[in-house]
Amino acid sequence: MGQIPDWLSATIAIGxxxxxxxxxxxxxxxxxxxSVLAVETKRMAIATSQPHVVATLEPNRWSLRHLDLNVNNTGNAPAYDITVEFTPPLQNGEARSVEGAVPFGNxxxxxPGQGVASYLSDYEGVKDAVYRVRVSWRRFASDPVREENAxxxxxxxxRGVSELGGDPIVQIANHLKxxxxEWTPVARGSRRIKVDGFTSGDRLHERRVANRRRRSWQQELRPTPPSTDSAD
Structure with missing residues (x-):
């Protein structure tokens, strides 16, 4: 076998x-x-498994002109040691045990997905208010770092919110009430219920009437025998 030319060896080496x-x-x-995919995957996993707490004033389901204070965790992880601050401070429209204290400050x-609600006040008292809301929490109970939402x-x-027909749950509750x-006096025995009784004697009477009708129909449907003339 011949020796490989130098130019071919150089070409193979370069290749x-x-x-x-x-x-x-x-x-x-x-x-x-x-590496980029790993970092982004980790970031998305962290972003989709963290708490997110919001505080809002929403119309009460029983009456649109009254407001409830709602605090909800809309995230995908539990939130601990939550604090809620409104500026200017909220005023409780109802008397409370602690001198008009507003609930859910702490x-x-x-x-995840859990919320708490409490009646606050009439809408007329806050219709022109603009609140700065600051909600903070810890991702873990022992976490020194607090996360914040402002x-x-x-x-x-x-303003101008209305409804058509009302909340079905409220309607059901009103009907049950x-x-x-209506049935409380009946249960106490102070009111009697009109009852149409149907006894065994009534059943026997119905059976006799039905049997008489059936016999009458059978006689009406029974064919009449032809008449015969006798020859003298």
Whole structure:
């Protein structure tokens, strides 16, 4: 076998070198893309598994002109040691045991999707208010770092709110309340219920009447025998 020419050996060596270089560059870019994907995946996992607490004033389901204070954890993880601050401070429209104190200033824990609500006041008292709301919490009970959510709550957003037909749950509750009010005197024995009794004697009478009707129909449907003339 003849010896390989020098120019062919050089070409093979250069080709091998270029192949190695291309492989190294491709490996570097693959590592880079994999690293970016890993970081983004971790960031998305953290973003989708964290608490997010909001405090709002919403119309009461029994009456649109009354407002409830709602604090909800809309995130996907529990929130601990929650504090809620309104600026200017909220005023409780109803007398409370602690001199008009507003509830939910501090909440120990809220599960994912959990919310708490309490009646606050009439809408007329806050219709022109603009609140600066600051809600903070801990992601873990022992976490020294507090996360915060701050935003503006303008009560003018709810001006002119109306409803058609009312809340079905409220309607059901009202109907049940009416039924309870009507049946309470009956349960106590102070009112009697009109009852149409149907005894065994009534059943026997119905059977006799039905049997007489059936016999009458049978006689009406029975064919009449032809008459015969006798020859003298």
């Amino acid at each position: 091998g070198l270029l192949g190695t270089l291309v492989t190294a560059v491709a490996t570097f870019f693959l590592w880079r893309v994999t 909440i120990s824990v809220l599960r 935003y503006t709550l303008n009560m003018a957003d709810k 009416k039924i309870e009010a």
